[in-house]
Structure formats: C-alpha cells, structure tokens
Amino acid sequence: xxxxxxxxxxxxxxxxxxxxxxxxxxxxxxxxxxxxxxxxxxxxxxxxxxxxxxxxxxxxxxxxxxxxxxxxxxxxxxxxxxxxxxxxxxxxxxxxxxxxxxxxxxxxxxxxxxxxxxxxxxxxxxxxxxxxxxxxxxxxxxxxxxxxxxxxxxxxxxxxxxxxxxxxxx
Amino acid sequence: xxxxxxxxxxxxxxxxxxxxxxxxxxxxxxxxxxxxxxxxxxxxxxxxxxxxxxxxxxxxxxxxxxxxxxxxxxxxxxxxxxxxxxxxxxxxxxxxxxxxxxxxxxxxxxxxxxxxxxxxxxxxxxxxxxxxxxxxxxxxxxxxxxxxxxxxxxxxxxxxxxxxxxxxxx
DNA sequence: CATCATCGGTTCTAATATGGAACCCTGAAG
DNA sequence: CTTCAGGGTTCCATATTAGAACCGATGATG
Numbered sequence: 001x002x003x004x005x006x007x008x009x010x011x012x013x014x015x016x017x018x019x020x021x022x023x024x025x026x027x028x029x030x031x032x033x034x035x036x037x038x039x040x041x042x043x044x045x046x047x048x049x050x051x052x053x054x055x056x057x058x059x060x061x062x063x064x065x066x067x068x069x070x071x072x073x074x075x076x077x078x079x080x081x082x083x084x085x086x087x088x089x090x091x092x093x094x095x096x097x098x099x100x101x102x103x104x105x106x107x108x109x110x111x112x113x114x115x116x117x118x119x120x121x122x123x124x125x126x127x128x129x130x131x132x133x134x135x136x137x138x139x140x141x142x143x144x145x146x147x148x149x150x151x152x153x154x155x156x157x158x159x160x161x162x163x164x165x166x167x168x169x170x
Numbered sequence: 171x172x173x174x175x176x177x178x179x180x181x182x183x184x185x186x187x188x189x190x191x192x193x194x195x196x197x198x199x200x201x202x203x204x205x206x207x208x209x210x211x212x213x214x215x216x217x218x219x220x221x222x223x224x225x226x227x228x229x230x231x232x233x234x235x236x237x238x239x240x241x242x243x244x245x246x247x248x249x250x251x252x253x254x255x256x257x258x259x260x261x262x263x264x265x266x267x268x269x270x271x272x273x274x275x276x277x278x279x280x281x282x283x284x285x286x287x288x289x290x291x292x293x294x295x296x297x298x299x300x301x302x303x304x305x306x307x308x309x310x311x312x313x314x315x316x317x318x319x320x321x322x323x324x325x326x327x328x329x330x331x332x333x334x335x336x337x338x339x340x
Numbered sequence: 341c342a343t344c345a346t347c348g349g350t351t352c353t354a355a356t357a358t359g360g361a362a363c364c365c366t367g368a369a370g
Numbered sequence: 371c372t373t374c375a376g377g378g379t380t381c382c383a384t385a386t387t388a389g390a391a392c393c394g395a396t397g398a399t400g
Contacts, residue, residue, distance in 0.1 A: 001217030002359070002385095003193050010281045012270025013200050013263060019274065023173050023191055023387090030183050033308060039348050047171030049388055054349060075396055077347070085273050090308040091297040092269055093183060095261040100182025103255050104189065109317035111180045117310045119302035127261040130296045132289035133303070138203060138260040140287045147279035172356095172388070193358090209377050219359050224378060245367055247376065343399080350393075357386070364379075370372085 010149060019063050020089070024048050025056055026096075029082075029089055032066060037079035065089070094125045180319060189233050190259070194218050194226055196266075199252075199259055202236060207249035235259070264295045 007018030020026050024046065031045050043053055057080055060066040065086040068078040082089075094114075101110045116123040127136045177188030190196050194216065201215050213223055227250055230236040235256040238248040252259075264284075271280045286293040297306045 005217075006193075006197075007274075011200075012267045012275060012281060014197060015274040016266045016270035017193075017196060021191075021193055021196060023176075023187075023193075026187055026191060027176075027184060030181075034313070040346080043348095047175075049390090050349070051351085051389090052387070072347095072396095075347075087308050088269055088273065090311075091265040091306065092262070094297060094306065095265045096186045097182045099258055099262055100186035103258065104177075104185040105182060105318060108319075108321040111182060111316050111318035112313045113316040115312045115314055116299045116301060116304075116306075117312055118304055119299060121299075121301040122314075123299040123301055123306075123311070125297045125306045126300045127264060127295045127297050128303075129286045129289060129291075129293040131286060131291040131293055133298075134286075134288055136261065136264065136286075136293075136295045138257050141260075141293070142285045142287055143204070143282045144285055144292075146281050146283040148275060148281035149278075151278040210375085213377095219361090220378070221360090221380085222358070242376095245376075341400100345398080346396085348393105348395100350391105352391075353389090355386105355388075357384100359384080360382095362379105362381080364377105366376090367374105369374080 010152070019059075019065070022056075024052060025060065026093070028053070028056055028060065029065065029086065030093055032080065032082050032086065033090065033093060037081060038077075039080075042080075060086075091125075091127075095127065098124065098126075180322065189229075189235070192226075194222060195230065196263070198223070198226055198230065199235065199256065200263055202250065202252050202256065203260065203263060207251060208247075209250075212250075230256075261295075261297075265297065268294065268296075 003018075007015045009015065020029065027046055028042060028048075031042055036042055036045055039050075039053065039057070042048070042057070043050055046053070048056075057066065061068055061080070063085075064083055066080040067083050069081055071077055071079050097110075097112070105111075113122050114125070115121065128134060129136060173188075177185045179185065190199065197216055198212060198218075201212055206212055206215055209220075209223065209227070212218070212227070213220055216223070218226075227236065231238055231250070233255075234253055236250040237253050239251055241247055241249050267280075267282070275281075283292050284295070285291065298304060299306060
C-alpha cells in the first residue's frame with residue numbers, strides 16, 4: 001500500500017498520522033509551540049532544507065493546523081501560527097516528551113522542564129481516565145467497536161479497511 | 171540536515187521521533203497494542219511491503235520497543251511483543267487517537283471507543299498536571315531550561331544543538 | 341544612485357528510501 | 371513427491387529528500 005492511501009483507513013491514528021506522521025512535520029509543530037513563526041526561523045531551528053520546509057508548511061496550512069498571518073503588508077511577509085486544531089496537538093507533543101525524557105535521554109536528565117502556570121509548580125503531565133481520574137495503563141483499557149464503524153456497517157458500506165479491534169494487552 | 175542526525179539534538183521530542191517518527195513505525199506499534207504479533211499479521215493489517223516491515227521490526231527490536239519471542243522452536247518462529255518501553259508509548263497513541271477522533275474523522279464518529287476496565291466506563295483519556303490534577307492547556311505551560319541542558323553548560327559542552335526555550339503560546 | 345543583505349521562496353541534480361513483485365528456505369500436511 | 375504457510379531477502383522502477391544555486395522584492399548602506 002502507498003502511504004497516501006493510509007488515510008482511507010477507518011482508524012483515527014492512521015488518519016492523524018497521514019497528516020503529521022512523516023519525518024519533519026511534528027518537529028515543525030514543536031517549534032510552533034516554542035513560538036517559532038517565520039520561515040527562516042523554522043529553517044534555522046530545524047536544519048530542514050528550505051524546499052521541504054516550504055512544502056510542509058503549506059501542507060500544515062492546508063490541513064488547518066497552522067495559519068498564515070500577514071505581519072508586513074509591504075513585503076508580503078507572513079508568519080505561521082497554530083490554529084485551535086494545531087494547539088490541540090499539545091497532548092501529543094507532551095506525551096512524546098514524557099516518553100523521550102524517560103526512554104530516549106542521554107543521562108543528563110530532561111533538556112526542558114515544564115512549569116504549570118495555573119499551580120506554579122513544575123509538572124509532568126499524565127494521562128488519566130476522564131471518568132474516574134485514575135492514570136491510564138494500556139492493560140486496563142479495552143478497545144470496542146465505535147460509532148464510526150457501526151454506522152458504516154448499518155449503511156452496508158463494504159470494504160471497511162484497517163479496522164480490527166483487539167485487546168490492548170501486549 | 172539529514173534525518174539521521176536529528177537524534178543528536180538536545181530535545182526529547184527529536185530523539186523520540188528519531189525512533190518512531192517515520193511513516194510506518196507508529197502504526198506498527200498501534201498494531202502491537204491491538205495484539206498483532208506475527209510478521210504476516212502485521213503485513214496483512216498494514217499493507218506495508220514485507221521489505222519495509224522486516225526493516226522496521228528489527229529497528230524496533232534494536233531500540234527495545236519490541237522483543238522477539240520464540241513461539242515455535244522447530245521452525246524458529248518468533249513473535250514481536252511490546253516491552254515495558256513499548257507499553258509506555260500508550261499515552262502517545264492515546265493522544266493521537268483523541269486528536270484524530272476530534273479533528274480527522276469522517277463524521278461517523280470514533281471508529282473505536284475505549285472502556286476503562288478499572289471503572290467500567292467508556293473513557294476519553296485526558297492529560298492533567300500531576301501536581302494539581304487540572305487539565306493541561308498549552309497556554310498555561312511554560313517550558314524552562316532543564317538539567318539536560320544545565321549539566322551540559324556546566325561541563326562546558328560546546329554545540330548544544332536544537333535547544334531553544336520559548337513560551338508555549340501560539 | 342549602486343550595491344548589498346534579508347526574507348521567503350523555487351528550481352535543479354544526485355542520493356536515499358519506498359513499493360511491488362519475485363524468489364528463497366524450512367518444516368509440516370496431503 | 372508436491373504443495374502450502376511462515377518469515378524473510380533480492381531486485382528494480384519510482385518517489386522522496388538533501389544540498390546547493392537561483393530569484394525577486396524591499397530596504398538599508400555608502
């Protein structure tokens with residue numbers, strides 16, 4: 001299967017990764033959260049080629065994750081800013097940071113720590129159940145068929161691809 | 171910069187993405203959480219070419235995210251299972267699912283819903299501060315220089331790459 | 341006014357990664 | 371024997387990427 005067909009799958013992970021699952025996109029988004037906004041700043045910060053960057057930024061604008069905002073009308077200069085859709089990726093970045101700090105660091109500890117302004121403390125965001133507030137453990141979660149599949153079956157859609165429920169146990 | 175050099179950055183996101191930030195790896199891990207374990211099952215489920223799959227699986231074993239476990243000694247057949255390091259990626263997958271359900275779905279709703287066995291309810295895992303338990307919002311988090319950078323400065327390491335703190339505001 | 345630098349790109353070419361298909365080896369099963 | 375399944379590897383054509391050069395507008399410098 002070609003990568004471009006991956007977003008046809010009935011799977012939110014596949015569809016999300018079709019947008020930002022390539023090698024540079026999530027790093028561009030990381031930079032956007034660090035308030036990098038201009039083409040040349042992204043380029044300096046990432047070391048990505050201008051060509052790739054140009055392409056990735058326009059894709060992110062297309063998908064509504066970044067928006068171009070004029071900051072110098074005379075020279076037609078734009079900056080790229082996160083939209084709501086983009087800001088919503090924060091938990092994704094945060095969970096990657098958490099994992100990276102734990103499993104992919106060099107022994108010196110976290111390069112960056114995060115202070116939660118609401119409570120004033122350094123924080124290590126964690127994922128909890130929104131019903132009982134207990135921390136999530138893969139072994140305690142059971143995936144079940146959801147409406148996104150049930151409705152398709154009810155309509156008689158053939159070819160529901162990329163769908164298979166299983167337990168989350170390893 | 172070449173992609174392989176990205177993991178030299180002093181950034182947990184860059185180092186994590188150096189491991190699973192390519193087009194197929196996270197989907198392979200997703201399948202592993204769905205209890206897919208054998209080569210041919212990964213291949214059928216993903217539609218990835220055997221060649222790619224073979225390569226990605228060995229990388230994941232190298233990185234300690236999957237382990238090969240013998241299940242048929244006579245024919246030297248192995249299955250691939252998540253290690254602790256791999257199981258720890260659950261929050262990453264979960265936050266991608268959450269985002270995908272909200273922003274990349276086709277109108278039919280979530281293809282998969284998750285039941286939290288501990289409380290018995292369908293759950294939408296959320297990210298909260300581990301100090302005050304309030305939900306995390308990008309605008310309420312301020313990144314600060316952490317030990318992973320301070321120690322390098324103290325040692326006088328030159329070339330601390332890919333490091334720049336900024337606010338998380340967009 | 342001529343020259344240079346900056347920003348935000350685009351165009352080129354060579355190297356690298358990927359998809360698709362065919363092939364290989366081992367050990368059952370018929 | 372012959373065939374099949376599992377788990378790969380090899381080969382080639384195509385797609386993607388890195389690196390460098392080029393471009394056009396504007397503004398600062400001398």
